[in-house]
Amino acid sequence: MSPKTLYDKIWDAHVVQEDADGTCLLYIDRHLVHEVTSPQAFEGLRMAGRKVRAPEKTIAVPDHNVPTTLDRAKGIENEESRIQVEALDKNAKDFGVHYYPVSDVRQGIVHIVGPEQGWTLPGMTVVCGDSHTATHGAFGALAHGIGTSEVEHVLATQTLIQKKSKNMKVEITGKLRPGVTAKDITLSVIGATGTAGGTGYVIEYCGEAIRDLSMEGRMTVCNMAIEGGARAGLIAPDETTFEYVKGRPHAPKGAQWEAALNWWKTLYSDDDAHWDKVITIKGEDIAPVVTWGTSPEDVLPITGTVPAPEDFKGGKVEAARRSIEYMGLTPGQKLSDIEIDTVFIGSCTNGRIEDLRAAAEILKGKKIAVKRAMVVPGSGLVRAQAEEEGLAQIFQDAGFEWRLAGCSMCLAMNPDQLAEGERCASTSNRNFEGRQGYKGRTHLVSPAMAAAAAVTGKLTDVREMM
């Protein structure tokens, strides 16, 4: 048998039918659904008189629109947001899919709830009408975002019409230095390859620095594979993965666990597998990074300075000029001199327990020096655990707002938004124009770097505080 990559193996196990031109019908094991990209898909089913083919493999949770304030039980004020969440309530009930409503303690960001509840398992195909579905690749699952038409297609058929992507290997060798995290890895990779560097590929992240990461860290790395343009990011499952999955509500049990484990242990790229593209980065070369512009590829070490448009080539010159103006920065300015108004810790990139621990570690016994700072745990269960561990108290003592779970200021569809010109150090995934609020300015950072910025009021090298 010819050697295969991890992606090849998962792909091959899910092909229902292949046409002569390579177009495949690919079976989908888990379909995650949220309120923003699904109403039109469910409506399409109704109009055509179709059912959900596999409701037992379909999991819905509202996350984008939900308020994160403590009084949210009283309902959603914005009428359109409320209608969208109510539509999901109704669709989940009418079509009989698994559902975690706003009132459920397990509710949270779909990409945090899926793994937490054991829906996401190695070797699966996982899709969701959301680009950050790439997160689930951390388990060695082939996971990617789809549009609403494809959501409807999966609901109706439990399959997708797909062509196979190419294989790309991103190896992070050796150890990370102190103060450097999974977020710094994933941003540094995008900085190196650009936001279109992964277009047409599925990335497998490997190497010692990746192996050393917890599942939380691996999810952070894979989450932003999409920001590098890749269809999906993957990490081969290992003992860390199995340990995380074992005992979760929807993970296999008993004899099924043993059978699953046997298969999962075959899920790795063969030594002589073919790679269409290989990127290698030394772990020790990665520094704590921040973004300065309005594309996730605009990444520099915190010790750097704001670049000038002329530092770039082609279309990027004009894009950089526009970014620097939008961000209100000056070429040559030290990144560590940039003053911050707001700090946001949360999102499907960095809203897990380990992220909150890393931020709390920096904040212990300190006070914030920014106008506002908030922590939005990724799920109700992350929130409960953080309270149990005393992290919530540390955040509140420091001056952070301690919120309920949701997507919140990562995309600002709920009331958590930046004002015009407001500058935010954010643990989220996108620094696009207007992403966190009209004319808001976003600097993407790790949770520890966000905490450091909260304490000093400026973008700060977290290593100085360790």
Added chain:
Amino acid sequence: MEKFEKVSGIAAPMPLVNIDTDMIIPKVFLKTIKRSGLGVNLFDEMRYDRQGNEIPDFVLNQPAYREASILIAGDNFGCGSSREHAPWALADFGIKVIVSTSFADIFFNNCFKNGMLPIVLPQEQVDILMKDAEKGANARMEVDLEAQTISTSDGETFTFDVDPFKKHCLLEGLDDIGLTLAKASAIDTYEESAAQARPWV
């Protein structure tokens, strides 16, 4: 879905690279539970000021380009969020063809589901089309999907690649779900064997 006919229309130049789906349709317009009516909010934050007045400099506000049906765009068009509201907004505005050196994967797929054709061409050819588009309303381009060609107002013609299955679906206006449901027995067979091989799924 409507069949994709030949397109003859005005092409608007948008040379900015990395135009993301947040730019194409900002999140405030994602709260709809419908597919229609998003064209008026296409590129909303670039197109209107805070009071809702048109920003005259923005390309689609200029008299020459208000009826554009083709966009010539910078690299990596449609990156970011998977929101299909982006192609819905473009289609609702009247855009039928987008040309760039590269597109983000999810956006690219979403276009075909909405009767729109994204065309990938090399930088030099995109540059020529961009220059042609900058001439304004008199520069009408012709796109022929059957022949896989795009022609400038001067008659310079480039050929492009398109996935044969996607081309067929666009030309015939086919509904993917209907096509797949016709393969239901293959899906049944797969599910039976997968349930044996991986019963924990």
